[in-house]
Amino acid sequence: MVNERWSSSCEPPGASGAIETRCGSTAAEPAPAYPGEAGECAGSVREVLPDVCRLASISVNLSDVELTVAAQSLAVMMQQAEAALVAVTAEAIERGAVDRSTAAGAGQWVQRLSSGEDAGSVLGAQTASLAGPLVRVDPVETEHDSDGSDCSDGSDVSCAVAAGGLEPAHAARVARLADACRSPLNARLAAAVTSGAVNTTIANAALFNTAKVKAVVPTAGVDEIYGWFLSLAPGDGARAVRELTKRILAEYGQEVLDEKEDALQRHESLSWTDLPEGMVRFTGDFSADHAEVIKHAIGALSAPSPVSKCCEDPHHRHYPGASRSGEPDLRTPGKRRADALLMLIMVGAQAVDGDGSVKTFGTARLVVTIDYGVLAKALAGLGVTDGGVGVTPDTVRQLACDAEIIPMVLGSKSQPLNVGRKVRLVDKELRRAVIQRDRHCSFDGCTRPPVMCEVHHVQPWWTGGETSLANSALLCGTHHRIVHRDNLTATVTDETVTWHHQKKTASAA
Known part of the structure; x- marks a missing residue:
C-alpha cells in the first residue's frame, strides 16, 4: 500500500489538479527521512508497477478527463522515476554496490536492471545472500495477463512492461549523470x-558543455554555468544550447570572443560508433571556424544534381551537350552531404599519400587482407581491413587496381603471394603516363579530373593482367565500381580507351 505520510508542504492534490510531492517542484533541501521511510518508499514503487502495467490494457475504459489525468500522472511519474534512478545509481556507485555486482560498470548495471533481469543475478550471490527476509529481490508479479484476463500463476511484470530495457546510450547517460552527481x-x-x-x-547537455564554457570563460564559477544551462526549458534542444553559449560568451566581452576559437579548438573531438544494423555513426565537435570550413567544403559538393543516363554519380561532369535522363536527384540532403564528405576524404587521402612534405604517422591508404580464392571468385568470403572491418570481394577487386590503395593478397594458408611482383603496383611514373593519355576519367562522357580517379587494370592483375600502359585506364571512383560490377572490358590504344558496354537481354531486363 502506498505510504500516506505527507509533509505539511506536500498535501495530496487539491481542486486545481496539480501534482505535488514531498520534495516540491524546486531543488530545495529535502525533509529528513524517518526510520524505515526509504524502505517503505522503495516498496511502494515496487507495488505500484502492476497497476501501471494493468492500466495500459484497460485505458479504453477511461473517460476523457480520466485519460488526461492519467497521462499527466504517467508523464510526471516517468520523469520522476528517471530522476530517482539517477539518485539510486549514484548511491550504488558511491557505496560500491555496482563494483560488487555482476555488471561490468554502472551503465551495464542500469541497462541490465531495466531489461527485467532478475535483481538477484545482478547483485551477485554474495550480496544477495545478505538481503533480509523483508527485502524482496524476486521479479514483480502482476495478477493480469497483457490481454486483461486473470492468470493463476502470476506474470512477470518485467516481461510485460520492460522486456526491451533502456537503450545502451540511455543507460549510459543515466550512469554518467549519476557518477557526476557524486562530485561536490x-x-x-x-x-x-x-x-x-x-x-x-x-x-546531460549541461554536464557536457559546462567544461567547455568554463575553458572559454574562466572567471565564471561552475555553479553559475550550471545555472545558465539548467534554466533551459525541457523542450529546448541542441540549438538552444548553442544560442545560450553564444549569449554567455557575448556577456563576457569581445576579448573573450577573440580568444575563444583557440580554446574551443583544444576541446574539439571526433568519434565513431558501430550501429547494430551495420552502419557507423560519426560524432564530432568542432570550433566555429573549423566547422565553417567543413560545412563550406561539403556544401560545395552536396547540391542536388540531375541524374545522367550513363551512371548514378551526382558528381559526374559530362561533355557539353551530353544527354541526361531528366530525372531529379532523389537523394536526401543527408545522403548528399555524406557523399560529399566521402569524396573530400578520398581526394584528401590521395593528396596526403602523394605529398612527401605532409607529416603523417602511417599512411592514408586502406590496407585490405583477402584470401586469393575469394579475390579470384573461387570462394565465398570477405576481405578484412587493419581495423578488422569486413569488406566485400567486389570492393577489394576495385581497390586492387590502383597503387594508391594497396591490398595484401594472401594464399589459402595466409601466406603472401607474389611478394616480389613489384610491377603489380602502378607507380607514379606509370600513373603520370596514364593521366597524360586519358586526361580524365576514361568512361564515356565523364570528365572527372585525375585527382579523383584511380588506375584500373583492364585485364585484372589477379588473372594474369600486366601492369602496363596498354592494360591501364583512368577511372573515377563511381565508374570504377560500375566497371567491376558489370565486368566491362575495354580496348586500349596509344591515344584512347574505348569501353564495351554489355547489352541487356530481354531476360535480364
Missing part, C-alpha cells in the same frame, strides 16, 4: 536532476 563540484546539477527539476537530457 556538481552539487547544483545533482540537486536539479535528482529532484526532477530538469530532465536528464538537459542535465
Whole structure:
C-alpha cells in the first residue's frame, strides 16, 4: 500500500489538479527521512508497477478527463522515476554496490536492471545472500495477463512492461549523470536532476558543455554555468544550447570572443560508433571556424544534381551537350552531404599519400587482407581491413587496381603471394603516363579530373593482367565500381580507351 505520510508542504492534490510531492517542484533541501521511510518508499514503487502495467490494457475504459489525468500522472511519474534512478545509481556507485555486482560498470548495471533481469543475478550471490527476509529481490508479479484476463500463476511484470530495457546510450547517460552527481563540484546539477527539476537530457547537455564554457570563460564559477544551462526549458534542444553559449560568451566581452576559437579548438573531438544494423555513426565537435570550413567544403559538393543516363554519380561532369535522363536527384540532403564528405576524404587521402612534405604517422591508404580464392571468385568470403572491418570481394577487386590503395593478397594458408611482383603496383611514373593519355576519367562522357580517379587494370592483375600502359585506364571512383560490377572490358590504344558496354537481354531486363 502506498505510504500516506505527507509533509505539511506536500498535501495530496487539491481542486486545481496539480501534482505535488514531498520534495516540491524546486531543488530545495529535502525533509529528513524517518526510520524505515526509504524502505517503505522503495516498496511502494515496487507495488505500484502492476497497476501501471494493468492500466495500459484497460485505458479504453477511461473517460476523457480520466485519460488526461492519467497521462499527466504517467508523464510526471516517468520523469520522476528517471530522476530517482539517477539518485539510486549514484548511491550504488558511491557505496560500491555496482563494483560488487555482476555488471561490468554502472551503465551495464542500469541497462541490465531495466531489461527485467532478475535483481538477484545482478547483485551477485554474495550480496544477495545478505538481503533480509523483508527485502524482496524476486521479479514483480502482476495478477493480469497483457490481454486483461486473470492468470493463476502470476506474470512477470518485467516481461510485460520492460522486456526491451533502456537503450545502451540511455543507460549510459543515466550512469554518467549519476557518477557526476557524486562530485561536490556538481552539487547544483545533482540537486536539479535528482529532484526532477530538469530532465536528464538537459542535465546531460549541461554536464557536457559546462567544461567547455568554463575553458572559454574562466572567471565564471561552475555553479553559475550550471545555472545558465539548467534554466533551459525541457523542450529546448541542441540549438538552444548553442544560442545560450553564444549569449554567455557575448556577456563576457569581445576579448573573450577573440580568444575563444583557440580554446574551443583544444576541446574539439571526433568519434565513431558501430550501429547494430551495420552502419557507423560519426560524432564530432568542432570550433566555429573549423566547422565553417567543413560545412563550406561539403556544401560545395552536396547540391542536388540531375541524374545522367550513363551512371548514378551526382558528381559526374559530362561533355557539353551530353544527354541526361531528366530525372531529379532523389537523394536526401543527408545522403548528399555524406557523399560529399566521402569524396573530400578520398581526394584528401590521395593528396596526403602523394605529398612527401605532409607529416603523417602511417599512411592514408586502406590496407585490405583477402584470401586469393575469394579475390579470384573461387570462394565465398570477405576481405578484412587493419581495423578488422569486413569488406566485400567486389570492393577489394576495385581497390586492387590502383597503387594508391594497396591490398595484401594472401594464399589459402595466409601466406603472401607474389611478394616480389613489384610491377603489380602502378607507380607514379606509370600513373603520370596514364593521366597524360586519358586526361580524365576514361568512361564515356565523364570528365572527372585525375585527382579523383584511380588506375584500373583492364585485364585484372589477379588473372594474369600486366601492369602496363596498354592494360591501364583512368577511372573515377563511381565508374570504377560500375566497371567491376558489370565486368566491362575495354580496348586500349596509344591515344584512347574505348569501353564495351554489355547489352541487356530481354531476360535480364
